[in-house]
Amino acid sequence: MLDRLEFDEKTRKAFDEQIIELRKMIEDYLKVTDNIRNMPASKKEDHEAEKRVSEMEIPQKSRDATVIAKELVDDVFNNSMLIQHPRFFSFVASSVSPYSIAGAILSDIYNINAGSYSIAPGAAIIEEKMIKWMGGLAGYDPDKCGGIFVSGGSIATMSAFIAARENKLAHKDILKGTAYFSDQTHSSTIKGLRMLGFGEDQIRKIPTDEDYKIRIDLLIEAIESDLKKGMKPFLLIVNLGTTNTGTIDPLDKLADVKEKYNLWMHVDGAYGGSSLISPIYRNLSKGIERSDSLAWDTHKWMMQTYSCSSLIAKDRNTLLNAFTEHPEYLTDVISSEHADGWDMGPEMSRPTRSIKLWYTVQALGTDLLEEIIEYSFHNAKIVQEMLNERANWEIVSKPSCGTINFRYHPEGYSDEELDELTGKISEAINDSGYAFIVTTTLRNKRVLRMCMINSNTTEEDVRSTVVMLDDIAKKLTGK
Numbered sequence: 001m002l003d004r005l006e007f008d009e010k011t012r013k014a015f016d017e018q019i020i021e022l023r024k025m026i027e028d029y030l031k032v033t034d035n036i037r038n039m040p041a042s043k044k045e046d047h048e049a050e051k052r053v054s055e056m057e058i059p060q061k062s063r064d065a066t067v068i069a070k071e072l073v074d075d076v077f078n079n080s081m082l083i084q085h086p087r088f089f090s091f092v093a094s095s096v097s098p099y100s101i102a103g104a105i106l107s108d109i110y111n112i113n114a115g116s117y118s119i120a121p122g123a124a125i126i127e128e129k130m131i132k133w134m135g136g137l138a139g140y141d142p143d144k145c146g147g148i149f150v151s152g153g154s155i156a157t158m159s160a161f162i163a164a165r166e167n168k169l170a171h172k173d174i175l176k177g178t179a180y181f182s183d184q185t186h187s188s189t190i191k192g193l194r195m196l197g198f199g200e201d202q203i204r205k206i207p208t209d210e211d212y213k214i215r216i217d218l219l220i221e222a223i224e225s226d227l228k229k230g231m232k233p234f235l236l237i238v239n240l241g242t243t244n245t246g247t248i249d250p251l252d253k254l255a256d257v258k259e260k261y262n263l264w265m266h267v268d269g270a271y272g273g274s275s276l277i278s279p280i281y282r283n284l285s286k287g288i289e290r291s292d293s294l295a296w297d298t299h300k301w302m303m304q305t306y307s308c309s310s311l312i313a314k315d316r317n318t319l320l321n322a323f324t325e326h327p328e329y330l331t332d333v334i335s336s337e338h339a340d341g342w343d344m345g346p347e348m349s350r351p352t353r354s355i356k357l358w359y360t361v362q363a364l365g366t367d368l369l370e371e372i373i374e375y376s377f378h379n380a381k382i383v384q385e386m387l388n389e390r391a392n393w394e395i396v397s398k399p400s401c402g403t404i405n406f407r408y409h410p411e412g413y414s415d416e417e418l419d420e421l422t423g424k425i426s427e428a429i430n431d432s433g434y435a436f437i438v439t440t441t442l443r444n445k446r447v448l449r450m451c452m453i454n455s456n457t458t459e460e461d462v463r464s465t466v467v468m469l470d471d472i473a474k475k476l477t478g479k
C-alpha cells in the first residue's frame with residue numbers, strides 16, 4: 001500500500017507535530033523581527049549554507065518534515081538579505097505588516113482559487129473593493145474602473161501593454177506600433193515589450209531633463225517622426241516613482257500628449273503608486289486620472305509580502321476586451337453579472353492576493369497608511385538637509401517618493417576617482433552592518449542611493465546613517 005497523503009492516523013500525528021514545530025518557527029521569526037533594529041542590516045554571505053543547499057538531493061524515501069523545515073530556515077531563509085531591516089536603504093525594499101503575514105498564511109492554507117466570482121465570491125468582492133479604492137485614489141471612476149491583483153509590477157505592466165495593443169492597434173499594424181518611455185523607466189517595460197514581440201525598432205527611449213523627468217519636447221519629436229515614417233504610435237509609459245530616483249513624470253502634460261496622439265497612457269506606479277494614499281502628495285500625480293492604466297505594487301510601500309501587485313484600468317472593459325476567453329470547461333463557473341478575474345489578466349488559477357492587503361488596510365486604517373507614506377517623504381528630506389549642512393556632499397537627485405541620490409565630492413578628484421570613492425563608501429557602510437546602501441549610476445555618475453519606504457525606519461535611523469556616511473567619507477579622503 002502506498003503511504004499516501006491521506007490523513008490516516010500516522011500522517012495526522014506527523015502533521016500535528018509539524019504544526020507545533022511550525023508554530024515555534026513562526027514565534028522565532030517574530031522574535032527576530034522584534035529585534036531586527038539591533039541586527040546587522042547587511043548579511044555576510046554564508047557560503048557553507050550555500051554549499052549545504054547545493055548538496056541537497058531529491059530523496060527516494062520520505063524524510064522527517066521537521067528536519068526539512070529546519071534546513072530551510074537555517075540555510076535558505078536566514079541566508080538571504082534582511083531587506084525588511086529599517087536601515088536597509090537599497091532597492092525598493094520595505095517592511096512587512098504582521099496583518100499581511102496573517103492574510104498570507106490564511107490565503108495559503110485555505111488555498112482558494114480566485115479565478116472567478118462564482119468559485120470564490122467573497123474574495124472576488126474584496127479584490128474588486130480594493131481595486132475600486134485604489135483606482136478611486138488615482139481619480140478613476142470607481143464604477144467604471146477595474147482590474148486584478150497580480151504577482152508583481154513587471155506582470156502588471158506587461159498585462160497593461162496587452163490591453164494597450166488590443167485596444168489601440170489594429171492587428172495588421174502590430175509590427176508598426178511604437179511605444180515611448182523615458183530613459184529612467186524600469187527595465188520591466190522593455191522586457192514586457194520584448195516578451196510581447198515588439199522589436200527594438202518599435203521602442204523609443206526618450207531622454208530625461210535635469211530632474212530625471214521625461215523630455216516632452218523630445219517625446220513629441222519622436223512621435224511626429226514616427227508618424228512621418230508611417231509607424232503607429234500607440235503606447236506611452238509614464239513614471240510615478242522611478243526606481244533610481246523616485247521621480248514622478250509630469251503626468252498632466254503627458255496626458256495632453258496622449259490625448260493629442262490617441263495613445264494608451266500606462267502609469268508605472270509599481271513603486272510610487274502608494275503616494276496616492278497621501279492627500280498631501282497625491283497632487284504630484286495630477287493628470288493620472290486621464291491615464292488608461294496603472295500598475296501599483298503593494299508589496300513595496302504598503303507592507304505586503306510578495307507577491308502583491310495590482311493592475312488597474314480606468315475602464316474595466318478595456319481589460320475584458322483584451323483577456324476574455326471562455327472555454328467550454330468553464331461554462332458553469334463563468335459569471336453573468338460580474339467581471340471575472342481571469343477575464344482581466346493573463347492568469348486563470350490564482351491565489352487571492354488582495355486578501356492580505358485587505359487585512360492590513362482594515363487593521364491599520366487609511367490614516368496610519370497616510371502617515372507612513374508621508375514619513376518616507378519626510379525622511380528623504382532630512383537626508384537632503386543634513387547633506388546640505390555638511391561639506392563636500394553633492395545631491396545628485398532631489399528627494400522624491402522617499403528616495404534621494406548623492407555622492408561625496410571633494411575637490412581635486414577625477415570622475416573615475418569619485419566613482420571609486422562612492423563604491424568604497426558603500427562597501428564601508430555595508431561592511432559595518434549598520435546600514436545597507438548600494439550604488440546606482442545617474443548620468444555617468446556613480447552615486448549612493450537611499451530609498452526610505454520602510455514603515456519601521458525612524459528619523460533617528462536616517463540621521464545616524466548620514467552621520468556615519470559623513471564619518472566614513474572623511475576618513476577615506478582625509479577631507
Ligand SMILES: Cc1ncc(COP(=O)(O)O)c(C=O)c1O
Pocket residue numbers: 092151152153154155186188241242243268269270271297309
Ligand atoms: C518603478 C518600478 N517598476 C516596476 C518594477 C517591477 O516590479 P516587480 O519587481 O514587482 O515585478 C519595479 C521594481 O522595483 C519598479 O521599481
